[in-house]
Amino acid sequence: MPLLVYVLGLAVFAQGTSEFMLSGLVNGIADDLSVSVGAAVSLTSAYALGMILGAPVMAALSARWPRRRALAGFLAVFMAVHVVGAVTNDFAVLFGTRIVAAIVNAGFLAIAMSAASAVVPPAGQARAMAVLLAGVTLSCAAGVPAGALLGDLAGWRSVFWAVAGLCVPALLLVLRSAPADAAGRGEVSVRGELRALRSGELRTSLLLGAVVNGATFATFACLGVVATDVADLGESVVPGLLAAFGVGAFVGVTAAGRYGDGRLGRGLLVAMCVLPLGWAMLAATAAHPGPLFAMTVVQGCLSFGVGSALVQRVMHVAHKAPALGGxxxxxxxxxGAFLGPLLAGPATEATDDYRTAVWVSAGAAALAVPIALAAFRTRDAAERKEARA
Structure with missing residues (x-):
C-alpha cells in the first residue's frame, strides 16, 4: 500500500476525532456556554450539514487543482477554525466553526478517496478505502475517548486545541507526500460525472448509506449522556464507552475492507437485517452497564461495517465519476449523520429519556431493510437474466 494512503489515513484520523468528539463533550459545552443539552447535540448535525454542503461543491471546485495544494489547503483551514472554536464564548460562532470545519473536511475526504483509489490497482481499492475509514474508526477508538478524558480533566476547549495540534504533522506529511500535479484531474467533466447520479443503483446505495448512518449517529451523538443519565455511570466512564464503540467500529471496517467487494451481497444483507435488532437490544439494556458496553461494541462493529461496505458500493457503482464518487x-x-441527531435531540427532550435516541436508531435501521431487500432482488434478477442471455 503506497505511503500516501497511510498519510491520508492520519489526516482522516484528526478530522474524525473532531467530527465525533462532541459525543463526550456535550455536557461541558452545554454548561460552559449556557445552552441546553439538545442545542449542544445539534453541533453534531451542524458538522454533518457542512459535510453535505461541502462534499460536492468542494470536490467540483477543486477538480482541476493539484492534489497537494487542495489537500493541504483544506487541512490548514480545518486547523484554523479549531483554534477559533477553542477561544470563542459564543455558541453561534462555535456552531459556525463546525460547519466550516465540516465543509473543508468534506473537500479533503472527497479528494483523498479519489486519490487513494487512483494510486492502487482495482483489486486494492477496497483495502485503500478501509485504510482511510480506519482513520475514522481509530478516531472513535482512541481519539474520541482521549478527547473525552482530556475534556473531563481540562475542559472541552482543550480538546479543540488538541485537534488543531494533531493536524500539524498530518499537514506536513501531506505537503511532503501528496502528488504536486493534478494527476489527470484537469480532464474532469463535473457535469459529465454528475450524470452518474441517474443510476438507480447509485441512488439506492446513497439512500441506504444515509439511513444506516442516521441510525448510527442518532445514538452516537447521545452515547455519553446515555451512560451518565440512563446507566447512572460517572463522567469518567464515558471515554471507556466511546472507546468500546470505536473498537467495534474498527473491527467492522476492517472486516468490510477484507471481505467487501462493492456488491450488495448476502452477507451485507444479513448484517443490515441484524442491525435494527441490535439497536433495539441496546435500548432495552442501556440502564445496565455490562450489557450497555457489550452492545455498544456490537453496534459499533455492525454499523461501521455496514457503512463501510456501502461506501465501497457507492464507489463501485459510481465508477464513471472518479473525481466525484467520493x-x-x-x-x-x-x-444521515445530519438527520439522526436532529431527530434524536427533540425526541429525547420530549420523553426526557435518552434511551429514546437508541429507539430512533432502531427505527431508522429497520427502514433500511426493505430498501436493501428490494435492491438485492432487483440485482439478483438482473444477473440471472444476463446469465440466460
Missing amino acids: AFATVGLNV
Whole structure:
C-alpha cells in the first residue's frame, strides 16, 4: 500500500476525532456556554450539514487543482477554525466553526478517496478505502475517548486545541507526500460525472448509506449522556464507552475492507437485517452497564461495517465519476449523520429519556431493510437474466 494512503489515513484520523468528539463533550459545552443539552447535540448535525454542503461543491471546485495544494489547503483551514472554536464564548460562532470545519473536511475526504483509489490497482481499492475509514474508526477508538478524558480533566476547549495540534504533522506529511500535479484531474467533466447520479443503483446505495448512518449517529451523538443519565455511570466512564464503540467500529471496517467487494451481497444483507435488532437490544439494556458496553461494541462493529461496505458500493457503482464518487459517498453518509441527531435531540427532550435516541436508531435501521431487500432482488434478477442471455 503506497505511503500516501497511510498519510491520508492520519489526516482522516484528526478530522474524525473532531467530527465525533462532541459525543463526550456535550455536557461541558452545554454548561460552559449556557445552552441546553439538545442545542449542544445539534453541533453534531451542524458538522454533518457542512459535510453535505461541502462534499460536492468542494470536490467540483477543486477538480482541476493539484492534489497537494487542495489537500493541504483544506487541512490548514480545518486547523484554523479549531483554534477559533477553542477561544470563542459564543455558541453561534462555535456552531459556525463546525460547519466550516465540516465543509473543508468534506473537500479533503472527497479528494483523498479519489486519490487513494487512483494510486492502487482495482483489486486494492477496497483495502485503500478501509485504510482511510480506519482513520475514522481509530478516531472513535482512541481519539474520541482521549478527547473525552482530556475534556473531563481540562475542559472541552482543550480538546479543540488538541485537534488543531494533531493536524500539524498530518499537514506536513501531506505537503511532503501528496502528488504536486493534478494527476489527470484537469480532464474532469463535473457535469459529465454528475450524470452518474441517474443510476438507480447509485441512488439506492446513497439512500441506504444515509439511513444506516442516521441510525448510527442518532445514538452516537447521545452515547455519553446515555451512560451518565440512563446507566447512572460517572463522567469518567464515558471515554471507556466511546472507546468500546470505536473498537467495534474498527473491527467492522476492517472486516468490510477484507471481505467487501462493492456488491450488495448476502452477507451485507444479513448484517443490515441484524442491525435494527441490535439497536433495539441496546435500548432495552442501556440502564445496565455490562450489557450497555457489550452492545455498544456490537453496534459499533455492525454499523461501521455496514457503512463501510456501502461506501465501497457507492464507489463501485459510481465508477464513471472518479473525481466525484467520493463526494457522493460523503454526502450520502452525512445526510444521515445530519438527520439522526436532529431527530434524536427533540425526541429525547420530549420523553426526557435518552434511551429514546437508541429507539430512533432502531427505527431508522429497520427502514433500511426493505430498501436493501428490494435492491438485492432487483440485482439478483438482473444477473440471472444476463446469465440466460
